[in-house]
Amino acid sequence: MKHLLSTYDLGREDAVRILDVAEEMATVGTREIKKLPALRGRTVATLFFEDSTRTRISFEAAAKRLSADVINFAAKGSSVSKGESLKDTAQTLEAIGAEAVVIRHGASGAAARLAETDWISSAVVNAGDGTHEHPTQALLDAFTLRQHWARVKGVDPLGTGLDGMSVVIVGDVLHSRVARSNLWLLKTLGADVTFVAPPTLLPIGADAWPCTINYDLDDALAAGPDAVMMLRVQAERMNAAYFPSTAEYSRRWGFDDARLAMLDARGLDDTIILHPGPMNRGLEISAGAADSPRAVVLQQVSNGVAVRMAVLYLLLSGDH
Amino acid sequence: MTSTAATETHLIRGASLLGGEPTDLLLADGRIAAVGDAAAADERAQQATVVDADGLIALPGMVDLHTHLREPGREDAETVETGTRAAALGGFTAVHAMANSNPVADTAGVVEQVWSLGRRSGWVDVRPVGAVTVGLAGERLSELGAMAESRAAVRVFSDDGICVHDPVLMRRALEYVKSFDGVVAQHAQEPRLTEGAQMNEGTVSAVLGLPGWPAVAEESIIARDVLLAEHVDSRLHVCHVSTAGSVDIIRWAKSRGINVTAEVTPHHLLLTDEKARTYNPVYKVNPPLRREKDVMALREALADGTIDIIGTDHAPHPTEAKECEWAQAAMGMTGLETALSVVQHTMIETGMMTWADFARVTSTTPAEIGLVADQGRPLAVGEPANITLVDADARWTVDPEAMATMGRNSPFSGLELPGRVRATFFHGTATVLDGELNTPRTAGEWA
Numbered sequence: 001m002k003h004l005l006s007t008y009d010l011g012r013e014d015a016v017r018i019l020d021v022a023e024e025m026a027t028v029g030t031r032e033i034k035k036l037p038a039l040r041g042r043t044v045a046t047l048f049f050e051d052s053t054r055t056r057i058s059f060e061a062a063a064k065r066l067s068a069d070v071i072n073f074a075a076k077g078s079s080v081s082k083g084e085s086l087k088d089t090a091q092t093l094e095a096i097g098a099e100a101v102v103i104r105h106g107a108s109g110a111a112a113r114l115a116e117t118d119w120i121s122s123a124v125v126n127a128g129d130g131t132h133e134h135p136t137q138a139l140l141d142a143f144t145l146r147q148h149w150a151r152v153k154g155v156d157p158l159g160t161g162l163d164g165m166s167v168v169i170v171g172d173v174l175h176s177r178v179a180r181s182n183l184w185l186l187k188t189l190g191a192d193v194t195f196v197a198p199p200t201l202l203p204i205g206a207d208a209w210p211c212t213i214n215y216d217l218d219d220a221l222a223a224g225p226d227a228v229m230m231l232r233v234q235a236e237r238m239n240a241a242y243f244p245s246t247a248e249y250s251r252r253w254g255f256d257d258a259r260l261a262m263l264d265a266r267g268l269d270d271t272i273i274l275h276p277g278p279m280n281r282g283l284e285i286s287a288g289a290a291d292s293p294r295a296v297v298l299q300q301v302s303n304g305v306a307v308r309m310a311v312l313y314l315l316l317s318g319d320h
Numbered sequence: 321m322t323s324t325a326a327t328e329t330h331l332i333r334g335a336s337l338l339g340g341e342p343t344d345l346l347l348a349d350g351r352i353a354a355v356g357d358a359a360a361a362d363e364r365a366q367q368a369t370v371v372d373a374d375g376l377i378a379l380p381g382m383v384d385l386h387t388h389l390r391e392p393g394r395e396d397a398e399t400v401e402t403g404t405r406a407a408a409l410g411g412f413t414a415v416h417a418m419a420n421s422n423p424v425a426d427t428a429g430v431v432e433q434v435w436s437l438g439r440r441s442g443w444v445d446v447r448p449v450g451a452v453t454v455g456l457a458g459e460r461l462s463e464l465g466a467m468a469e470s471r472a473a474v475r476v477f478s479d480d481g482i483c484v485h486d487p488v489l490m491r492r493a494l495e496y497v498k499s500f501d502g503v504v505a506q507h508a509q510e511p512r513l514t515e516g517a518q519m520n521e522g523t524v525s526a527v528l529g530l531p532g533w534p535a536v537a538e539e540s541i542i543a544r545d546v547l548l549a550e551h552v553d554s555r556l557h558v559c560h561v562s563t564a565g566s567v568d569i570i571r572w573a574k575s576r577g578i579n580v581t582a583e584v585t586p587h588h589l590l591l592t593d594e595k596a597r598t599y600n601p602v603y604k605v606n607p608p609l610r611r612e613k614d615v616m617a618l619r620e621a622l623a624d625g626t627i628d629i630i631g632t633d634h635a636p637h638p639t640e641a642k643e644c645e646w647a648q649a650a651m652g653m654t655g656l657e658t659a660l661s662v663v664q665h666t667m668i669e670t671g672m673m674t675w676a677d678f679a680r681v682t683s684t685t686p687a688e689i690g691l692v693a694d695q696g697r698p699l700a701v702g703e704p705a706n707i708t709l710v711d712a713d714a715r716w717t718v719d720p721e722a723m724a725t726m727g728r729n730s731p732f733s734g735l736e737l738p739g740r741v742r743a744t745f746f747h748g749t750a751t752v753l754d755g756e757l758n759t760p761r762t763a764g765e766w767a
Contacts, residue, residue, distance in 0.1 A: 008527065085644055107645035108518075108529040109599030116598070117643075130647070132529035180529060204534070205526030 003115040003124040004311055006133040007185035012161065015188055019143050020158050021310035022303070028065060029306060039068035042316050045098035046127070047089065049075040049105040054277060055127050055137075058301070059102045062308035068316070071098060086110060087119045094120045100316055101125070108132035123315040131175045136311060137276055138181035140304040142189055144274065144296055145227055147303075152226070152270050163190030168220045170196040170253060171231030171284055172242075174203050178276045179231060183211055196220045198253065200242045217253055221262060229274040230255050230285045250283055257288040272296050327748040327761075329353075331365045335373035335709060337699050339675030345378065347705040350748035355701055371753070373709050376742055377675055380683040381413025381444075381706030383695050385476065385505070385583060386559060386631030387656065389415070389446070391437060392430070393422025398636040398726050400434065403656070404443035406634070406725035408751040410656040411708035411741040414445035414687070414695045415634075419456070420481045426451035426462035428470035435472035442760030443751050447690060450474040452493045452504060456482050461493060468500040475691040478505035480559055481606075483541060485511050490545060494554040503581075503689060505557040506545055508566070509607065513537035518647055520593040520608045528596060530646065533608045535563040542566050546573035546580050557689055558582040560633050562607040564617035571626045581689050583631035584618050586662035587653055587731055591615075595731070601642045601649030602729050605635070622681060623672040629686045632659045636727025654727040658718060660710065661737035668712075669738060675712075694747075705748040714740040724757065 001014060028034055044063040046056050056072065063070045073093060086105075093101060100123040103111050108130030115124040128134040142162065149165050150157035167186055173179040173195050186193050193211040195202065206213060214220045221228070233249065243249045250256065255273065263271050273285075273295045281287050289295065327350050334342040337355075344359035345352060346368065354362045384407065390398035400417070407415045417434050419425035425434060431448040438446020450467035454460050456479045467474040477497060484490045484506060493504050514537045519525050521532020542558055546569065549556035558570065561582045573580050587605065592612050595603040603609060621627040635652025642649050663682065667673040673681075687696025697703040715738050720730040744752035749761040 085640065087643060105645065107647040109647075110645045112599045113645055116600075130529050131531075177529060180527070203526035204521050204532060205523035208523045209526070 001314055004135050004315065005111050005115055005124065005126045007135045007138050007181045007188070008133065010135070010185065010188065012188050015139070015142070015185060016159060016161060018139055018307065018310050018314065019146060021314060022139070022143050022306040023158060025309035025313070026303065026306035028309070029302065035065055035067060037067045038313055039063070039066040039316055042099050043069045043071060043097045044100045044102060044312060045071040045073060045093045046102045047073045047093060047104070049110070050128070051076070052104050052128065055104060058304045059127060059308050061305050063312055065305070066309055066313060068312065071096060086113065090114050090120045094122055098122055100312060102127050104128045106130055125311060125315065128177055130177065132177055133181045134177040135181050136304070136308055137178050138185040139311070140300055140307040141182055141229065141274060141276070142185050143303045143307050144300050145191070148272055148296070149226065161189035162186060165191040165227070166194070166223070166225045167191050167227045167229065168194045168196055168225040169229045169231065170217060170255070172201045172233055172237060173197045173206065173231070174201045175234065175237065176231050182229065183209060187211070194220050194225070196253065198243050198249070201237070217259070218262070221259060224266065224268050225271060227272045227274060228255065232276065232278065233280055233284050246283055254284050254286065255289045256286045260286070260289045260292060263294070274300060277301065328750065329364050329368040330371055330745065330748070330750060331359060331368035332371045332373045332378065332709070335376050335378035337378050338679055339377050342374070345699070345707070347707070347745060347748045350705055352699065352701055352703050352705050355699070371709070371743060375711065375713065376709040377712050378699060379411070379675065379679050379708045379710060380696055380699060381708050381744065381746065382411045382660070382682040383414040383686040383690070383692060384412055384632050384634070384656065385416045385629060385686045385690055386480070386633045387415040387417055388420070388635045388652070389417040389434070390636060391421060392433065396638050400437035400446060401441045402724060402726045403634070403636070404438065404441045404446060405757055406656040406723060408443040408744050408746065409724050409741060409757060410658070411660050411710065411744055412444050412656065413706040413708070413744065413746045414447060414692055416447045416449050416476055416690055418480045419449045419451035419478060424451050424455050425449065426454050428463065428466040431467050431472040431474050432470050442762060444746060445692065445695060447476070447692060448472045448474055449480070449505070450477045452477045452479045452484050453489065458482065458484060458486055458489065461489070461496065464493070464496055464502065465500065468502060475500070475502050476505055476557070476689070477502055478507065478559065480505065480507045483507050483509040483511060485541070487544060487548070491548050491552060494549055494556065495552045498554050501691065503555040503557050505559050506541065507559050508538045508541035508545065510537040510541050518604070519596045520610045522593065522611060524593045524596055528599070530596065535565050535610070538563055538607055539565040539569055542569050546570070546578050549580055550576065550578045554579065556580045560585050560588065560607055560631060561618065561627055562588050562610050562614065564614045567617045567621040567626055571621070574626065581628040581685070582626070583629045584622055584627045585631060585633045586655055586659045588618055589615060589622070589666040590662050591731055599646050601644065601646050602653070602731050602733070604646060604649050604651050605653050606651040619666060619670070619672055622667060623677070628681065629689065630659060630663055630682050631686070632656055634725070636725050637729050639728060642729050652729065654720070654723065654725050654730045656725060657723050658730060658732050658737065660741060661716070661739045662732065664712065664739040665737050705745050707745040708741055709743040711740045711742050712738065714738065716740055
């Protein structure tokens with residue numbers, strides 16, 4: 001594995017290996033000294049063309065726990081806002097010494113361009129490209145799901161996938177890189193995926209995807225999924241006629257208290273709720289649901305560091 | 321004129337006219353002076369330069385109705401000189417220069433400038449296209465009549481790159497050009513349905529997360545425009561048709577007797593939206609590459625005459641316009657130097673068309689649509705000597721670095737294709753000989 005650009009191209013063996021290494025990395029986070037010397041002397045650059053403090057600090061924490069040096073490059077207020085090209089920015093970072101570039105960019109395919117051109121020779125990690133993919137988010141979601149699934153099954157998660165697990169992903173699939181990355185990865189790991197969204201927020205062509213599409217959240221929940229992932233609704237969608245109002249969206253596609261009660265009433269005790277954050281409380285998820293024991297949102301955040309440690313380790317240690 | 325300005329006499333030996341039996345052609349004084357045994361027997365043949373055309377196919381010089389020469393304004397991308405050199409090497413003897421230059425070709429002054437730059441270069445006829453609306457802004461008509469009456473004698477009008485989307489303005493343009501037998505060449509793209517569009521909307525865009533350019537945005541404008549053309553009894557040309565649905569609409573319109581012609585680009589006959597999976601913007605073009613099903617429908621339509629012509633939509637860009645993220649990249653591909661090979665590969669080698677059909681869609685009909693009187697003529701005695709000699713058996717690997725166009729944005733880079741232009745004669749002047757640029761037509765020869 002030279003780069004991590006998407007989960008579309010990630011095979012099961014590689015995916016399970018990343019999750020297994022992440023299990024080891026997670027134990028580092030529970031130690032008194034949360035640091036490994038694995039990448040001492042190596043340099044990781046985070047290249048963020050979009051604001052995303054959460055993802056950036058998660059990668060930064062991951063790199064630092066592996067003892068790597070970290071260069072943070074934020075596009076706002078930099079030469080990029082003065083018209084510098086992606087090529088020049090990436091080459092500059094490499095000239096400074098970056099060996100791995102973690103890139104977040106608003107343009108779909110930006111990470112692939114860095115990886116597949118001769119602009120730079122560094123390892124490239126896609127930290128979210130436009131509405132294409134966000135592979136480390138999907139890996140941390142899969143890691144969180146796998147721990148839950150193993151617990152339910154009473155087995156050791158190491159070496160396992162998500163075979164037989166049913167996952168419902170709800171919200172703006174059209175604009176979501178998280179939804180796409182999760183679809184491919186969860187399918188590769190053996191889960192069944194259902195997308196629930198208004199038809200306006202599903203891409204044309206999604207009917208060819210290996211998932212079930214349902215416009216009705218209650219119907220999808222009634223099937224008793226093992227996990228429900230709520231996607232963030234971006235503010236700018238509200239003015240573009242994707243749905244009539246936030247109130248109507250929330251009633252039809254929000255995980256509200258009534259739907260939380262419905263899971264309880266049906267005895268679906270092992271159904272967990274995920275959200276990639278940041279949450280719009282009261283829109284796609286109610287406070288009651290977000291704060292319920294079913295919600296694993298903070299575990300997702302913690303697991304994100306472990307998964308990103310695993311990815312950086314596997315890409316930079318050359319041990320693969 | 322001095323004698324050096326006189327066109328050289330050429331005796332072409334053994335060329336297969338439109339793929340038929342080998343024949344000799346004598347070119348003298350810019351015209352086809354003799355054909356067959358009479359050619360070598362003609363006394364002018366004594367002083368003629370002999371061109372051995374054994375195994376070569378003779379075609380009427382190709383006429384492109386859709387070329388972006390970029391001059392004036394974007395001489396960093398292409399100039400009339402470089403673009404017409406590329407055209408001659410590609411087998412063309414005439415190109416229509418699209419109006420989206422800077423300044424826009426929306427006045428008699430700009431079209432005459434482009435026209436005279438073409439004359440000065442002398443590699444092909446440069447026929448400027450006039451903008452339909454001032455500044456391509458889609459708000460008010462350009463002085464279409466002034467451009468028609470200028471020395472450039474514009475007959476094709478287009479806002480290409482942008483759709484004339486206002487239905488009233490489109491109606492008026494269609495009506496107005498009737499007074500000088502002009503034609504409106506529409507870039508069919510409903511603007512609201514394609515805001516921010518990056519590629520064909522379908523299964524590939526869904527995976528790639530690139531905003532989609534739906535087929536309906538093209539088809540709905542074509543449907544509207546053929547009905548407008550019928551209503552006002554005018555002539556409509558549809559640029560770069562890209563979808564199977566558009567083909568159905570045009571077929572229906574023709575069956576109704578509507579005066580519509582249509583064009584397809586070589587790249588839409590070969591490439592699909594699967595290419596976007598690389599995120600390499602060399603495959604970014606407008607209209608976008610479509611599905612396999614569309615490619616097959618376009619080939620069928622070109623073969624059965626529903627689509628009338630090949631238009632290259634040659635769109636050179638400087639390197640930095642493509643060396644970036646897909647969404648930031650400019651749209652367009654070069655095409656002049658690969659058009660013949662791609663059409664041979666997709667239409668002739670598949671058995672769907674003959675070389676005579678090729679001559680119809682690349683020369684005769686585009687000249688008729690553009691009302692270019694001395695182009696697209698038969699290979700017969702007395703006709704202007706606009707001729708392309710092709711080695712159909714040759715195979716070559718496309719190398720954008722080796723092209724005459726300044727654009728390096730060929731989507732066919734690295735592809736092995738059939739067919740090479742060996743010679744191009746432009747009013748008797750050998751602009752290309754032995755596959756290399758030879759000499760342009762000089763100023764004196766235009767008289």
